[in-house]
Each structure stands twice: as C-alpha cells, then as structure tokens.
Amino acid sequence: MEELPNISYYTALMGKTQGFPHTDAAYYTAWLQGRLVWCILSPRRMPLLRQHTRAFEVGVTCTQPNLVSSGKARYTAVDLATIIVGHLAPDLDCIAAIWILVRFGGISNAELQFVPAGETLNRQPPDSVERIIHVDTGGGRFDHHQRHQPDICAAELVRRAVAPHDPILERLTSQVNHIDHARDSRSNGFFSIQTLINGYNALFPTQPAKVADAMLLNLDAWYEAEQRQIRLEEAFAKRIEFVTEWGLGIAMESVDGGSSRLAFKHGAILYAYRDMHGWMGVAAQARSMVDLSSVYRSLQYVDQDADWYLHPNRRLLLCGTAKAPARIPSRLSLVELVRVIQGRDLTAAPFPSSTRLG
Secondary structure, X not given: OOOOOOHXXXXXXXXXXXXXXXXXXXXXXXXXXXXXXXXXXXXXXOOOOXXXXXXXXXXXXXXXXXXXXXXXXXXXXOOOXXXXXXXXXXXHHHHHHHHHHHHHOOOOOOEEXXXXXXXXXXXXXXXXXXXXXXXXOOOOOOXXXXXXXXXXXXXXXXXXXXXXXXXXXXXHHHHHHHHHOOOOOOOOOOOOHHHHHXXXXXXXXXXXXXXXXXXXXXXXXXXXXXXXXXXXXXXXXXXXXXXXXXXXXXXXXXXXXXXXXXXXXXXXXXXXXXXXXXXXXXXXXXXXXXOOHHHXXXXXXHOOOOOOEEOOOOOEEEEOOOOOOOOOOOOOOHHHHHHHXXXXXXXXXXXXXXXXXX
C-alpha cells in the first residue's frame, strides 16, 4: 500500500495553492476500500460546512451528521471535475443541477461554462472528457431531454448520482422536476423562484455564470427551508388536539415552533406553539371570528411577568419571536397554554396522555 503523505504536507499544499492560511483548512477522515484517506476541505469554499461533510478526494463517501431523525444521508463525490457546463440563460433545473454538484459533489472550485441548449463544450461527445461535466444539455448522463420521462430532470439525475439518500434534497428536486415539466401551477400570478431566475437572466443576459452564482445561496436557503419543514412535520405528528369555543385547536412544540400551514390544513381554527427558545404563540385563521382578547387577559393574570403581545387584529398572541425576542419569556408549558385558551383552571387535574384533548 502506498504510504500516505504526512498531514503537514497537505497543510502546506492547501496554504500554497489556495492562497489562505492553513488554519482555515479542516481535516476529515473517511474509510475507503480498506484504507484511511485524508479529506481536505475549505470552509470558505463550502458554505454548508456546518451541515455537511464534503469529500475532497475522488470517490470518497461521506456522512451528513445532522440531517433528520429518520436517518443519515450519504454523499458520493463525483470525479474532480474542473468544468461544469450548463446551457445559456440557465433555468431552475440547470442551476439546481450545478448547485448539487457544487454543494454536495465535492467540486466547489469547478469553473462554470455555458453553451447553447442541447450542445456540448467545443462540440465534443458528452461525457467524453473526464473532467468536464455537462448538466441539462448535450445528451449525456446528466441531461434528461433525450429520456422523455416525466419524473426525471437534470437536477434529479445529479441527485441520484451524488446524494441518493438525502430526503431533503429528494423533496427539493421533486419540486424542481414539477416546475421543469410545467406541472406546478401554485406560483401562477405570484412571485416565484422562476421569476427570480428570469430576473437574473434579464440583468445578466450575457453572463450566465453570474446568474448561477447568484442563485446558489437561494438554493441553500431553499434546502434549509425544506429541512425545517421536515422537522415541523415530525413535530406535528406529536401534536395536541383540543376543543375551543371557536372550533378545533392544535398545539405543537418543536425546535422551529408551529406551522400554520399544517395546522390549518388539518382543519384547526387556531394553533398554539412553543419553540426551542421558549417563545410561544397562538394564531387563528385570518378569516375566522376568533377573538383572543379574553385569552390575553387570562395570560396577563396567570403569566403576568411574561412579555405577551396581542396583535391589533386580536387573532394573534405572541410571547417572543425572531423579530421581537421576549424580554421575559413565558413560564407556561404548552399544555398550560392550552388550558388558558380553553378557559380552564391551571390547577385542574392533568390532561390525559392522549394527544386529543376535550
């Protein structure tokens, strides 16, 4: 077996070739084919370093440490391509495919080039040059146009090759696929991610690389939003359902607080939540006749030191948000907040352990 170079060699190499102090380099180990491989990463080059372990060596498979409770995802580095090729006026599918390669494929330093749709760089056969990867153009392994399959797009092909076990990325690329095949009508008449990309293409009509670069952070944010939604769905499965004078109420506790979309879709007239900061809130449907004034007065009595705020529409009660952190958080538990909403005595017998409360 070939002896591995001393780690100080890699440190010096990174400091010399990347132009930054070696203290910025992070070192990871991965077991590959029975031998220890040193993986060298740059946090500057990897904005999602806090969430994902990225491979710098060819063929290394890494594990994402903090995904969702359903399991860990695995990422497989593609060959260290020096050029990623997309098509001119890149659309969502093209940009998402590039983003997956950059963020999940271990090739964050690859050069971006663009050709007319359907063509390849320098008119070479697709996938004929090891260090050139074409996405959404050229008819190669990451182009879907020749396949005529409604469940496939370029981003999905890249995901299957690079991060096949990431449920968050699978959700994201499923939506990209729907949009790419014009099966998503939810954004009709409203600002959407397609509108944003069209705007970037209008701003930079001859600079498609700028369009792609501008969208990378937006896709990072989209991934984070999908991850948050998965956490909310898991917490919602453990929800408390209770009866109020206005109809069904739902209470949930999670890292991220509550979800009006999940609660109202389930038929609730209002929902209550508690998040990881201890911030709490109660919100009712916008067109409902709910008036939380009486709940607010009760909270002023039983939780008088807390920083509760009643919105002028009287359908929203808050005690701490990201916009306005509570100076004094509520001392109530989520179950106690439900009692207050129901007008029940806080000293009454505990609720049954069932998730449905009468």
